[in-house]
Amino acid sequence: MPNMSLKKVPMPEQDPQVRNRNFSEVALGYTEEMAIEEAQRCLNCKHRPCMSGCPVNVRIPEFITLIAAGEFEKAYEKIYETNSLPAICGRVCPQETQCEQQCVRGIKGEPVAIGRLERFAADWYMKHITKPVVKSPRNGKKVAVIGSGPAGLTCAGDLAKMGYDVTVFEAFHKAGGVLVYGIPEFRLPKDLVQREIDALKALGVEIRTNMVIGKTLNVDELFEEGYEAVFIGSGAGLPMFMGIPGENLNGVYSANEFLTRINLMKAYKFPEADTPVFRGRNVAVVGGGNVAMDAARSAKRLGADNVYIVYRRSEAEMPARLEEVHHAKEEGIIFKLLTNPTRILGDEKGWVRGMECVEMALGEPDASGRRRPVPKEGSEHVLEVDTVIIAIGTSPNPLIRSTTTGLETNKKGCIVVDENTCQTSREGVFAGGDAVTGSATVILAMGAGKKAAKAIDEYIRAKAQS
Amino acid sequence: MYRILRKEILNPQVKLLEIEAPYVARKAEPGQFIILRVHDEGERIPLTIADYDREKGSVTIIFQEVGATTRLLGSLEAGDAIADFCGPLGVASHFEGVKKAAVIGGGLGTAIAYPQAKKLFGLGVEVDVIIGFRNKDLIILEQEMAKVSNRLFVTTDDGSNGTRGFVSDILKQRIEEGAQYDVVIAIGPPIMMKVVCDVTRPYGIKTIVSLNPVMIDGTGMCGGCRVTVGGETKFACVDGPDFDGHLVDFDELIRRLSIYREDERISLERHACRLGGVLNA
Numbered sequence: 001m002p003n004m005s006l007k008k009v010p011m012p013e014q015d016p017q018v019r020n021r022n023f024s025e026v027a028l029g030y031t032e033e034m035a036i037e038e039a040q041r042c043l044n045c046k047h048r049p050c051m052s053g054c055p056v057n058v059r060i061p062e063f064i065t066l067i068a069a070g071e072f073e074k075a076y077e078k079i080y081e082t083n084s085l086p087a088i089c090g091r092v093c094p095q096e097t098q099c100e101q102q103c104v105r106g107i108k109g110e111p112v113a114i115g116r117l118e119r120f121a122a123d124w125y126m127k128h129i130t131k132p133v134v135k136s137p138r139n140g141k142k143v144a145v146i147g148s149g150p151a152g153l154t155c156a157g158d159l160a161k162m163g164y165d166v167t168v169f170e171a172f173h174k175a176g177g178v179l180v181y182g183i184p185e186f187r188l189p190k191d192l193v194q195r196e197i198d199a200l201k202a203l204g205v206e207i208r209t210n211m212v213i214g215k216t217l218n219v220d221e222l223f224e225e226g227y228e229a230v231f232i233g234s235g236a237g238l239p240m241f242m243g244i245p246g247e248n249l250n251g252v253y254s255a256n257e258f259l260t261r262i263n264l265m266k267a268y269k270f271p272e273a274d275t276p277v278f279r280g281r282n283v284a285v286v287g288g289g290n291v292a293m294d295a296a297r298s299a300k301r302l303g304a305d306n307v308y309i310v311y312r313r314s315e316a317e318m319p320a321r322l323e324e325v326h327h328a329k330e331e332g333i334i335f336k337l338l339t340n341p342t343r344i345l346g347d348e349k350g351w352v353r354g355m356e357c358v359e360m361a362l363g364e365p366d367a368s369g370r371r372r373p374v375p376k377e378g379s380e381h382v383l384e385v386d387t388v389i390i391a392i393g394t395s396p397n398p399l400i401r402s403t404t405t406g407l408e409t410n411k412k413g414c415i416v417v418d419e420n421t422c423q424t425s426r427e428g429v430f431a432g433g434d435a436v437t438g439s440a441t442v443i444l445a446m447g448a449g450k451k452a453a454k455a456i457d458e459y460i461r462a463k464a465q466s
Numbered sequence: 467m468y469r470i471l472r473k474e475i476l477n478p479q480v481k482l483l484e485i486e487a488p489y490v491a492r493k494a495e496p497g498q499f500i501i502l503r504v505h506d507e508g509e510r511i512p513l514t515i516a517d518y519d520r521e522k523g524s525v526t527i528i529f530q531e532v533g534a535t536t537r538l539l540g541s542l543e544a545g546d547a548i549a550d551f552c553g554p555l556g557v558a559s560h561f562e563g564v565k566k567a568a569v570i571g572g573g574l575g576t577a578i579a580y581p582q583a584k585k586l587f588g589l590g591v592e593v594d595v596i597i598g599f600r601n602k603d604l605i606i607l608e609q610e611m612a613k614v615s616n617r618l619f620v621t622t623d624d625g626s627n628g629t630r631g632f633v634s635d636i637l638k639q640r641i642e643e644g645a646q647y648d649v650v651i652a653i654g655p656p657i658m659m660k661v662v663c664d665v666t667r668p669y670g671i672k673t674i675v676s677l678n679p680v681m682i683d684g685t686g687m688c689g690g691c692r693v694t695v696g697g698e699t700k701f702a703c704v705d706g707p708d709f710d711g712h713l714v715d716f717d718e719l720i721r722r723l724s725i726y727r728e729d730e731r732i733s734l735e736r737h738a739c740r741l742g743g744v745l746n747a
Contacts, residue, residue, distance in 0.1 A: 171685050173503055173510070173550040210552035212685055216489050237687035241699065248692060248699065248718055250725045257688035265509060265682070271736045274509035274534060275682075276729030350721040397686055399704070 003040035006109030011116055020300050020331035023185045023268055027091075032072070035120040039068035042112045045104055050114060053102040055447025056083045056154070060099060060114055067117055076125035079118060084157030085150065085196050085446065087126065088179060090119025091188050093443045094321050126195055133202040139163035141460055144227040146213045146400065149177020150442045151233035151433025153200060154449030155456075160203040162457050167227070169211040174264065177235055178442070181264040182256075184294050186301070190263070214399035219407075219429065228463070229428045229456045232415060233449060236394045236434035242286070246344030247390070251278060251352035255287070255295045255391035262298050280387030283307045284355050286341055287391035288318040293325065295389045296333045307333050308383060312340040312360050312373045336383070338362070340375065344388055354382045394439045404429070414438050422452035423459075430456055467547035468502075471524055476606040479531045480574060481540045482516070488523030490515075490553045496581035497559030497676065497708050500525065501684040503550035504538050511535050512681045512703070514578040515554060525551075528577035528606070533730050534737035555684045556707050559674070564591050564648045568640065569615070570633050570662055571597040572654020576607050578676055579653045580614070587614040594640060594647075595619070598633035598658075602626040634661045647671050652711060656723065660716035667712055675711035677702045679722060694718050 012028040013019075019026050030038065042064040050060045058079055066075035079086045095101075095115040103111030143159050145152045148170040156166045174180050179193045201207065211217060213234070222230050239254035241247050258277065261267040265275035283299040285292050288311035300307045309328070311318060314337050318325060329335070338360040345354040359379035362371035396413045408416040408425035415424055415431040422430045432448025434440055472484040490500060499514045517526035531540045542548070559582055561567075567586050571579035576597045587593045595615035599605050600623045612618050619636045621629045637650065650673045652662040659675040666673045679691040679702050686704035693702050696713035700706065 171552070172683065173552070210550050211489070212552065212555065215555055215685075216493065216553065237685075239687070239689050241689065248694060248722065250722060254689045257682060257690045260682055260688055266507070270729065271733050273507045274733060276726045276733070278725060350718070399686065 002043055003037060005041060008041075008110045008113040008116070009034045009038040011113075016327075016330035016332070019186065020297070021303075023301055025189050026186050026327060029123055030116055030120045032070075032124070035067055035072075035117060035124075036070060038113050039064045039117055041105060042068070043104060049102040049104060050099045050112075053099040055098070055443050056089075056450050058083050058086075058099075058118070063121060064112065064114070064117055067121060072121060072124045073129055076121040076129075079121055082450075083118075083446075084154055084200065086118050087122035087192050087196055088150070088188065089443060089446070090115050090117075090122055092183060094441060096322065098443060126192075133199070135202075135204050136161055136163045138165065138204075141165065142167070142227045143229050143231065143456060143460075144169060144222045144225075145231045145233060146219075147171075147177060147233040147235055147433075147435070148175035148197075148207060149233055149235050149433060149445060150179060151235070151435075151445035151449040151452075152177070152231065153197065154446040155231045155233060155432070155453045156205045156449075157200050157203060158450055158453035159456060160200065160205045162453070164457075164460075166205045168205060168207045169213050169217070170207060170209045171212040172264065173209050175207045175209065181260045182291065182294070184259065184263055184298050186297065187294070212399070214403040219400070219404040219426075223428065228460050229430065231422075231449070231452050231456065232400060232424070232429065232431040232435055233433045233445070234397060234400050234435045235445075236396045236414075236439045238395045238397045238413075239390070240393050240395065241390055242341065242392060244341060244343050246346055246352070249344055249346040249352045250350050251280065251386055252344060252388045252390070253278075255285070255291045255389050256394065258295055258389050259291070259298065262302075268298075268302060277302065278387060279303055280385070281305050282385040283387040283389065284310050284341075284383055284385040285389045285391055286310045287393070288313065288320055289391065289393070290320045290324055292391035293320045293328050293333075295391050297328055297331055299387070299389065300331055300333060304387075308336050308385070309333055310336045310339050310341060310355070310357065310383070312338065313370065314338055314362065317370050338373065340373065341388075342380070345382065352386050352388055354384050355388055356380060356382050394434075396435050396438070400435075412438060420451075421455035422448060423455060428459070430459075467549060468551040469547045470542055470544050471522075473542070473544050476528065477604050480528060480577070480604070480606055481531070482526060482528045482577075483539070483542070484524050484526045485548070485551055486523060487525045487551045487553075490525050490551065491518045491520050491523045494518040494525060494554040495558030496585040498554035498556045499684070499707060500527065500551055500553030501555060501681065502527075502539075502548055502552070504535060504542075504548050506549055508538075508549065509535055510550070510682055510684070512555075512678075512684055514676070514707075516577045516580055517584075525553075528574070530574045534733040537734070537737060552684070556703060557705070559585070559651075559708050561586055561589060561591065561649075564589075566592045566646055566648050568594045568596060568637060568645070568647045568650045570637060570650065570652040570654070571595070571607075571611075572633055572652075572658035573599055573604065574606075575654030575658070575676075576611070579651065580607050580610060582651050582653070583611060584614040587616075592616050594645065596621070596633045596636045596640075598622070598631075598636075598654075600624065632661070633658065634665050637662060638665050641665070641669055641671070649674060651676075656716050656720045659711060659714075663711040663714070663716075673711040674708050675714060676707045677709060677714065677719060678707070679719060680725065693722075
């Protein structure tokens, strides 16, 4: 008999007033008992609507049934068949707009906590099981993957499972892309990302760090080195600035820089780690996405008294996940909605001392379908801050497109691909993730990596036969 | 890990390391730089490529011990290895159409100016090299520069080598004597590059400077190294580090270089203890 409770089994969390002073994980995960109880809420529907909401097609009812039966190891193995990074997805996927949105239980009450259960299975497996990985038989074909973010890692993992010798080229000294430099420790512990990557290495994936494709090597040279196909998963790492006066004052950061210092370089541990970060007392974060929430919550944890989210539309239009907005509010982040910066003010030594803003009102819907914010006349006011973090979005880095001949990109600098195969305008070159879509989500990047792996396999097989 | 093949002490604070890095050596060009990390808790710092040997697969860096990371790097010996060495980064310098050039190095900037002079001289350009130091004990690369220049001027702030003054004084003198430079390349502390640009501006001599802002990734993903050039924001790591000196906002660059001064002091103090341990071990 299923558990007919209308609500999800709650997941324990660190107390907001404790966690906003540390970088440890906020959400603590289910116990075995909680997981079984929640798993019993799944009705194991025949038509499995939840699966259609998952970009990597995890066999959701099957793994949940296994959890309900206490078969945690088998549940993990079921997930791993289609998802190479379950501990990560269970934590950072926006399940509310993906698998859980389709869940039948969500029609009346809350959907089954699919993400929390996926996370539980992955964490349980990591804690309890050490099994030698069974490498697939090698087929002797080499594939190069550019970028070790979610798209690249997924593509590499799937190809390795098919028997390919995969080499991942990463520009940074550490693999993981946004999983290591962007998403903070308190949402996604880095040792966990490392363990997922180590699992891929055990499958035979080679990761070469400090390799900037476009500089150290280029795509043509990868083919010369015997790679039969190349997957570009280089992301959208180029930060946008607002183009308002004062953006180059001391104390103004792009969210990418601020988060890279904190997450990748561990500046929150300074001086134990060598990289410093400026610890402001009053911090404004401009933007309303997940990156803005991450930056604001990180600034709070560095010891700021006041952290403001400055967003030009209203809360309803915020692109950040509901859960992140909720967490940010619990931790004391102050939301300045319908507010837009017009210039950043500095003191005589060139340090930030304030940000001039105007209030906005929502007008008619624009091309994106969202109501367009328009400034209210005479509403100028100054927010007294010593740090400004700009989190208004990113676009693809031009390094690869500018050094690869025959690679078509659109006017936003995104690589143009065939939607079904991730094939680019250049033979043997595939692309996916933010490099194609512009900044999107981890799970969409993983879905693209998966699709590309399948297409690369078909491409190499077809080539071998002709 | 990247092995140190050779170490040379050029003066009490300035050291040279030749590092085994075949992929970087294969592509390196004058004007480009690398980012390195000494150890696992280390920071990423940019250093200009001072020389490279494509056949041997090595890249030479020259650095001054100014803080925690460079002190630690300077304590390493041939046979040791560093954790990360990434490059070549930045845009290579362009020398098309240059017939006569002045290459100016201020202090450690001389190490960065060296590959430029070498390249120009190798292309058959008539090269004047002007290098300046605080005193004669700090002079580096004098012989190397002599080999890649038609005229070499070595000056010291205190006159301890017999020639007193700043590089900008020598440059002004050369221009007034009628030297017709197609380009002046100035590399050194921002204030020195600013002064050189002030000297060349009235004569309309094209002046290229190599900027040294704070960097993290060196690949254009953070904007920490942004500089204002001709009123526009540029990222020095991908758009530079070479820029038209007459368009650079040097005051902003100098200001932005001071952001972490207090943290740098804390880090150095902490490392002084740790380094003591390393050196005495």
